[in-house]
Amino acid sequence: MVKYLIFLESFTKQKTIKTFLGNDYEVFATSGHLMELAKKGYYNLGVDLTKFTPYYDPLPEKNKNIKFWQDYLKKNKPTLILLATDPDREGEGIAQEIVKILQLQPHHYKRLLFYEITQQSIKQALNNPLSLNKSLVEAQNARQVLDRMIGFCLSPLLRKKLQALSAGRVQSVVLKLIVDREIAIREFEKKKEYIIQGIYEIQGEKYTLRQKDEKGKLVTYPSKEEAEKVKSQLDSIFSLINEEKEKRYIFPKPPFTTSLLLYEAKSQLSFSIAQTTKLAQQLYEGIYLKNNNKQTGLITYPRTDSCRLNKQFVEQVYQYIQKQWGKIYCQFSPQHQEKKESLTIQDAHEAIRPTYFSQRPEETKDSLVPEQFSLYGLIYQHTLASLMSSAQTQKTTYTFVNNGYYFTMNENVLTFAGFFVLNPDYYLPNYKIKKTSLLEKTDLKSLEVNKIEVKEYLENKPQRYNEGSLVQELERLGIGRPSTYNTFSRILLNRGYVEYNNDRQKHFVPTELGFKVNEWLQKNFASLINEKYTANLEAELDKISQGKNSYLEFIQKFWNNFFPYWQEISNKPV
Template sequence: MLSEIASKLTEGVKPTTDAERVFYEALQVLRDYLARSDIEDKLKKLEDIRLVEEEGKTFILIPDVMTYIQASGRTSRMFAGGLTKGLSIVVVDDDHLLKGLIKRSKWIIDDIEWRELKEVDLKSILAEIDRDRLVVKQLREGKIRVEFKDPMKTALMVVESPNKARTIANFFGKPSVRRYDELKVYEVSTGELLLMITASGGHIYDLVTDVGYHGVLLPKDAGTFLPVYSAIRRCLNCGYQFSDDLDKCPKCGSSQLRNALKILDFIRTLCEEVDLVLIGTDPDTEGEKIGWDLAALLTPYAKEVKRIEFHEVTKRAILEALKSTRDFDTNLVEAQIVRRVEDRWIGFELSKRLWSAFKRKGLSAGRVQTPVLGWIIDREREFKESFRNVYSVFLPYGIKLELIEDEVTEKPIIIEQVKAKIRVLDILEEDVHPPPPYTTDTYLHDASRKLGLTAPEAMQIAQDLFELGFITYHRTDSTRVSTFGQYVAKEYLSEKFGNQAEELYLPRNWGEAGAHECIRPTRPMDVNRVRELIAEGIITPIKPLTKKHLLTYDMIFKRFIASQMKPAKVVKQKMEINVLGTSKIVERIIEIKEPGFLTINPILKVEVKVEEGEVKPLKIDVKRKALVTLYTHGDVIKLMKERGIGRPSTYAKIVQTLIQRGYVMETKRKKLLPTKLGKSVYRYLASKYGDLVSEKRTAMLEDIMDQIERGERNYVEVLNKLYREISSIP
């Protein structure tokens, strides 16, 4: 179809279909732009394309990177002993096009490295190529046998998300796909492995409810605390998940259920086909437990099971993970077991009491959600008590002062008679340092404040960006930047600013070495470049990026790149303003001497310099306003981080649970308000079980979980203490 339209365009045939008309209109727009001299000048200045004229016609030459990658890949071949050595030599007749080819190839292949011919030992490379070719020839002639490498080493990688499985598979060419009903497994070659990739869909098992003490056999029955698990069933009608052995959804009664055992059976059959099973669940405590469950269930069917861990979904990270397999960290698994059991015990026990007290099922309580509910209730009370008459005084130079009525000793009767006196106290230079890159809590706070996203919405968008390979793992409390992260920032600045990049780049670790890293982009591509590459088809996300995805990526990208740049030097003006019988100290930035990180992330506002003297107000408004604002999702998550309750994996869920239970409502302006039910539930819990659900107690338990993760506490002893505490609730 496209070739037919192209032929008609060339011949000047009039369009007859809607598709042809779209192409004709696009061609006309393009011709109109190219006819403009300013557009032509801009195209000529671009470093990665070339504008040329031949025989009176203008051509735009753009490097075809996909064809180059395909062609250069043909210099190497897979054979029984692995891969033959290949060599690609690019003969350069245009520096602009070479720059474009190098730049575009790096967008597709993270670790590609280009070298000038004089920098390599061409003789030894050709000798290695000849040796490989000789081996292939002798193999074909039957003169030698390959004994140094197993040509059929196979592995199965199990990840949580189908999107992630597909993204990883696409790193290694076009995968073949096998289907079992709605389940899929992708098959690719990494050069070292014949790799199958599939998804578990997250948790396979959860605690049952009808055995032992809320799903846990006690020492008197089993000799120790023994959690009892069953496969998770998900209702296809209402989405409710449960682990009890039921044929119908306990919530809506539907018999349309999806049993996780079906997924497990599929994965077990795949295990029998491979030499090695690799569990690639998320790199956190919850992911370790999901992976450990999978390993326990798959081990009888597999020759070998190993854990792999990656913090970004890129080809480079996946290949590194494949080379760095490990055993499961039982400390992390035990900490997650304690967390889940404790959630179950305290939740079930307090919920039963709520149902009885309020004669209403569906109410719930928990160690984290209860103190958070208390914060929201306290904040609403402070909000209501903070209303005052506030004088908003608008002065020249864009100055706005807000004065509480109690501060105003000279009430304005006629605005023309009011005067404000400005006295400049100081003009000083300051260094303003960039904020660190995002962690989960700071990301959610800004996503709420800047983009108006709820916490669950922001986490889902970040999950998508992670699984599609655009950002690193988003559930993290670390600001650490890896060496590769610093390389991403340096590459971007070098491409954008050329030789000036050295004046802007200042690498920072932002934290001690450890397993986790900050939230950052995986490649040196800003949001405009991402849009461009998607439009050109150079990168093809398996899930479409929405406006919210792009805005979120832009926010993460700018914050990270700025964190690797030099401070800004600004000039501040400090002044005292006397008006309506009171004085206020005001500081304003009046000049940016060296923009530093503000070049990328302009978070500061520059205002005009104020002249000392007497001025008349432009306007004075008096309104009744609250001096304390209601909390947003982001505010609550920031508090959770500061006060040491909750986890990166649970921050977003807590407020959402409170809303779903009817304890909290969200206003049109994204503010959180407690409901009458929420206040009643909190009063009941705080008065009767305050020691169990207090903020202090919750923070202490979080610390105990951390100790278990570090191997400093025995998890059985912790469970025993928790059981004695919870089972004694009156």
């Protein structure tokens, strides 16, 4: 007879966890949410606007499963129901949906929290069952109601005014970021700047000499003609007047948060956000590995904004580093482990890391599809690098004079590999570091360059966002959360508000409709659709998660401020 019934979200996770459990356990999967905010009442908000009580309806496609579970509980009557949905705000909301739909009494159920699917983690969760976190449930309800209020109130206005499809709390701020960046690019292009530089080649390597003023600041010219005039006064010989050496440290990046993983997977593997999100979820939930003949969860929970790493895991990594390269390659006090965790970081979340450090990527290759293998390899190497010592370089700055004009040339040479030892072929060119110096043994006193050129200065030009850089910017601004990063760009593309500049780079460019939608929203709702206000709303939702604010107080205050102004705009003629 089954004593314990466990509810998860995913069928794959169900398969993995069953390998750790005996016959006393039955495992069901919800496959996501069971209920949604009802479409009824004022503007279909699904909220009683006197008491601000939200109303939820079961999702029609889940009715068959719900009926099966209800019948199962009547027949089997398990001793305890364990709610093991994902360890975040949304997972807590789904756990509450199970309680509500199955009409469970408090003594009938407990909450299980785990951040990796390993036998040790599951056993620890089973030995330490928790109560449902009412604060997290309130925060999830508040987020859903807030998004409904903003989306369902603004979208009809956009359809009436501009024949546009929708607006949203975060979606519209993301559109604003993309439009603002495009405007900044156009403004930059209006006022072009030019620089003068010399090109010196040695053994196939190119070095650049750039014109500086006496204080070392780059000299720029407002027109190409002015730059060409100065260039005409220069000789091909540059005289060395100073040489300055500086020791530098390059620290490894912190362990993967969701946003950093999405960025690096885009940068290094050319994976889209949707692709990385899907692959990471597969690696977390479990894959059948041929080398150990069982279903195995390969990484920790992939939706996190924490850089924290499990102490036991860290010790295993340090032992490996010392064995492979020596103690000097260990960074025993990484900067990212010393940082104070921000308000947004939930409970015991860890960074995204391999669940078993002993599970080397090469051992999984014949069990994973190529994309899974690439992402697992990236996570494994990045985590290893995050605990290794910094790379050390010597930067030499050479200062030259040419007919009274000053020029500098730099060379950055590796002096200690540190984490670069993992993949020097990748790190050296990406950090623009040379393995050995080509200039040290070269007579530079009178340097004859190969050519002198006038070039448009583009290094300060704002760059369009791609998926990876956009997610990084959202995290920096405190907008959105790891579980939602996958949605914003897809919505904007589907709505026709943005498009890709080309199929290779896939940088976001606002369409004419996107410009119009943003212009109208900023004209009428600038106080609502902006980065600071949206970040403040996210912070308030986090406070509800921590029990420092309440659903009712938050939603009531928002609606009472928003509704009168929205009503005024609604009544204006088209």
